Amino acid sequence: MIRTAAAAAALATVTTACTAGTPSPEPRPTRLGAVRLVAYTSCDDLLSGLREHAARSVTPYGLQNGMPVxxxxxxxxxxxxxxxxxxxxxxxxxxxxxxxxxxxxxxxxxxxxxxxxxxxxxxxxxxxxxxxxxxxxxxxxxxxxxxxxxxxxxxxxxxxxxxxxxxxxxxxxxxxxxxxxxxxxxxxxxxxxxxxxxxxxxxxxxxxxxxxxxxxxxxxxxxxxxxxxxxxxxxxxxxxxxxxxxxxxxxxxxxxxxxxxxxxxxxxxxxxxxxxxxxxxxxxxxxxxxxxxxxxxxxxxxxxxxxxGDTVYGTGTSLYVAGTPHRWMPLPPPPRPLDDTPATRPRPLPSQGVAPAEEPTPTQPQPTPIEPTSAQSTSTEPPPTEPTPTEPSPSPTVPPEETEIHRFDLSSPGAPSYVASTKVPGRLLNQYSLSEYDGHLRIATTLNSPDGRTSSSTVYVLDATTMARTGEVGGLGKGERIYSVRFIGPVGYCVTFKQVDPLYTLDLRDPAAPKVTGELKITGYSAYLHPAGEGRLIGIGQEASEKGRTLGTQVSLFDVGDPAAPRRLSQLFQKDSGSAAEWDPHAFLYWPKTGLAVVPLTAQNESGALVLKIDDSGITRRGLIQHSGDPSGIQRAMVIGDALWTLSYEGIQVNDAATLAERSWIPLR
Structure with a gap:
């Protein structure tokens, strides 16, 4: 029973997921300064420290850092x-x-x-x-x-x-x-x-x-x-x-x-x-x-x-490992949906990125919170198999959401050296929430209120040498959570979502005073952002109704040349579909020389590798590459010379990059 509950909690809360409903108190940010890394001086020192800290953390069911060992x-x-x-x-x-x-x-x-x-x-x-x-x-x-x-x-x-x-x-x-x-x-x-x-x-x-x-x-x-x-x-x-x-x-x-x-x-x-x-x-x-x-x-x-830690980000001179200490803790149950339909059911991980037909669920790689288990339920009626309690069981204490970040210096040959460690409030989305630039680390997180009914996102700026906080800009997407982040030099882009997609542009030139410079509200959201040359940004995600119901894959081209007035230049929409590129950036190919872009697509009627041309004039659909017997399993695309190579579980297909005519098939089974 305990293992089952722990596993369910782990599945539900590997990464941040939040919804919003009736107003509730805003999550309070906490000031957590830089934490100095301390090396052990001997095995006796190591043993004493690790034993004592582990003894404090042990449970009746073993060492538990989210799940039993x-x-x-x-x-x-x-x-x-x-x-x-x-x-x-x-x-x-x-x-x-x-x-x-x-x-x-x-x-x-x-x-x-x-x-x-x-x-x-x-x-x-x-x-x-x-x-x-x-x-x-x-x-x-x-x-x-x-x-x-x-x-x-x-x-x-x-x-x-x-x-x-x-x-x-x-x-x-x-x-x-x-x-x-x-x-x-x-x-x-x-x-x-x-x-x-x-x-x-x-x-x-x-x-x-x-x-x-x-x-x-x-x-x-x-x-x-x-x-x-x-x-x-x-x-x-x-x-x-x-x-x-x-x-x-x-x-x-x-x-x-x-x-x-x-x-x-x-x-x-x-x-x-x-x-x-x-x-x-x-x-x-x-x-x-x-x-x-x-x-x-x-x-x-x-x-x-x-x-x-579970998230790795690296530069030429630094390696960062980040994670949420209590990442397995369940978030509170989601509130009633926006359209006042019955309470949402527990949602599974997306399969091949296909958008659900009925649920207003973004097709992100992480699941949303599950309904409370019997131990978390606020109902006074116990499960049929348990003795009737004399009073409702108290809700478990939810530790504060925070992200730990550890930096290692790679500037010298051989093993890295530790630099420093720190914490910031909230949870990361993925490695793209981290970016080192000009001696500073930028990190974007979403902080949920204890009851899970509201949330807000913040970008923190840290001194990369000391990991001390130098500045922050918050209040992004109140009641929403981060769906994608991209930092490009001194500029940042952040997408939050609940019903509409605010694309925020951030001025990060002054580490002590980062600020929001522009905001674009459109339906749907971008789950991955990709630079496409000066003043251009590609977004891959889901279109959605005005109530936040996802409708299918959308590819957007944004003009971000004016940070104060970002705008969408072009959109391609594929109804009832999803793309692995939403949660796996390796699945996306963009070849700037010709503007060729490839997005793996899984749809009800047609699946394969969607080939696009993206330039300043917009987005044009060029065709769909399919593998015989495995149309929905295309994982990667590569440009090699004048050919476009696509990989699926069954094999590799080579097509002409200009005409998309098939040249050869290389089986891998």
Whole structure:
């Protein structure tokens, strides 16, 4: 029962979701100054601190940072080939900072991993020229994996899921496996790294990759009979934590070289730090791998922070990890819908981005709050299976919404160094809510009131060196929440939504006095914003009725040349449809040279890759690319020379970029 409730709460509140109804008190922002990061001086110091903080955080059901522990279960090329085709790359947040994706290309080759098999495709012949199975056993389908590519080296990031795949030696649920592959000839494994914990994200600058994993202490708690009270369980669990050795917290790493030799290491105590405020139940570890050099004697050179986080943002010199400490806590139930229909039902995650036919639900990747469980209900009538209480159970205390941000300095070779940590009120939407510019970090969050009936969004400006707050601008979208953010140099753009879509333009030139300079109200919303040249911004999201009911995918072209008067120049609307680009920016392709844009589309009548031309005159539909047998599964699009390549689960199709005529089909199964 407890695990079920925790899992439901986790599903409902992974990221911010709020609705608004009758007026209620505004959420009160709290002043949370910069938090200095403190390194442990010895293993004794580490053990004392982690034990005590974890003992405070332990519950009758184990260590709980949102969910019980049991439920979480050849050298690089120095110059490019002269004949390399002009090509697009992964759509990333910051130029020069690569992000893992399901497919990569250098113009000569396309590399992808499907079902545990890495394949290399020659772009000239459009044939698979090499393959490498990265898992043992057959029948492995749907293995999650991403890629990073530098010269003749690929790093495959494989993460365990909730399914035990039919493989002899794969990745158990919650585990992570990094595989370094040599592509200079027939693909071969150079090394395999299995860090303790779950994969969070990675960023690559040049050929150096920083990988972030999250782990929890490896502590075995006693098993209890049903008649043992919660207070007794809690006391016993606290004692168990206080007896746990340092090894229980120190993250482990297993490295296997090309010859099959295995070495096992742990992060040392002096490479673990902590913020002033921490729970002792979560640890973030940053691993460093230079793809050009491979895994050396220093291994992954890991450093660890006793903190939690789930959002990674990187620049050329900084790595940020952010998260909401109580991200699993359920938000209050949503109020009645705007059109006074019966109370909304719990909404599942969107399937292929299709907009629901009846619910006024934005097709964001995160779910909205679920209805209260029996433990959260305000009704005086108990569930039929529970004893009748003498009085209603008190509502659980909801901790304040706040986001922790930790900064690591990447300016020197080797392992990063900690800089500082801080907190701001509210929750992040995603990594695009963060942006470093001219020595400052901008961060946009939405803060919900305790009853969930109202919300407001704020952009904070922090000194990147000290993480101290220098300025803020709030009051964005009162009663709404953030649906997309984009910072471009000293300007910011923020979209909030409930019934209409206010697109706010922000002047961030003065870090101490950021301000709103313009606002555009239109129906629907943009879930992803993409720069499209001087004074232009592309928005991808959903059109909606005046009451906020989503109607289908819309692509908008905004003129933001005048920050005081943003306006929409053009709109393309596809009824009853959705796009993965709304929540996955990697799915969107924009090729400025020709104005070509590709948006994956799932619709009731037609699905595939929607090909557009976007220029100053507006948005023009050019056609729809479909894959035989898998029209709705197109995940990515790439421009390579004069061809448009599209990837789906079944294979890769090559079309003429000018005429969209099909050239070839490359099966991946």
């Amino acid at each position: 049991a439920a979480l279960a050849k050298e690089a090329r120095t110059t490019a080939k002269a004949d390399t085709s002009e090509h697009s790359t992964t759509n990333v947040h910051e130029a020069g900072v690569d992000e893992p994706d399901v497919v990569k290309t250098d113009g000569d080759r396309v590399i992808t991993v499907k079902d545990g098999v890495l394949r290399v495709i020659d772009t000239a012949t459009q044939k698979v020229t090499g393959s490498l199975r990265l898992t043992n056993g057959d029948g492995v389908r749907g293995v999650p994996a991403d890629l990073l590519l530098s010269g003749d080296r690929a790093l495959v990031l494989m993460r365990g899921g909730d399914i035990m795949y039919k493989a002899v030696d794969f990745v158990r649920p919650g585990e992570t496996k990094y595989v370094l592959v040599d592509l200079s000839g027939a693909p071969k494994v150079l090394s395999t790294i299995k860090p303790q914990g779950s994969y969070v994200d990675a960023r690559m600058v040049g050929s150096t990759v920083k990988l972030v994993t999250r782990s929890q202490p490896d502590i075995a708690f006693p098993e209890y009979e049903q008649d043992v009270s919660e207070s007794e369980r809690l006391k016993a669990n606290q004692e168990t934590v206080r007896r746990a050795p340092a090894e229980a917290w120190l993250p482990k790493i297993e490295i296997t070289d090309a010859a099959g030799t295995i070495r096992r290491e742990s992060v040392t105590c002096e490479r673990v730090s902590h913020p002033a405020d921490y729970s002792g139940t979560s640890l973030l570890t940053v691993h460093t791998i230079d793809l050009a050099r491979g895994v050396t004697a220093s291994g992954t050179d890991p450093i660890t922070l006793a903190a939690d």
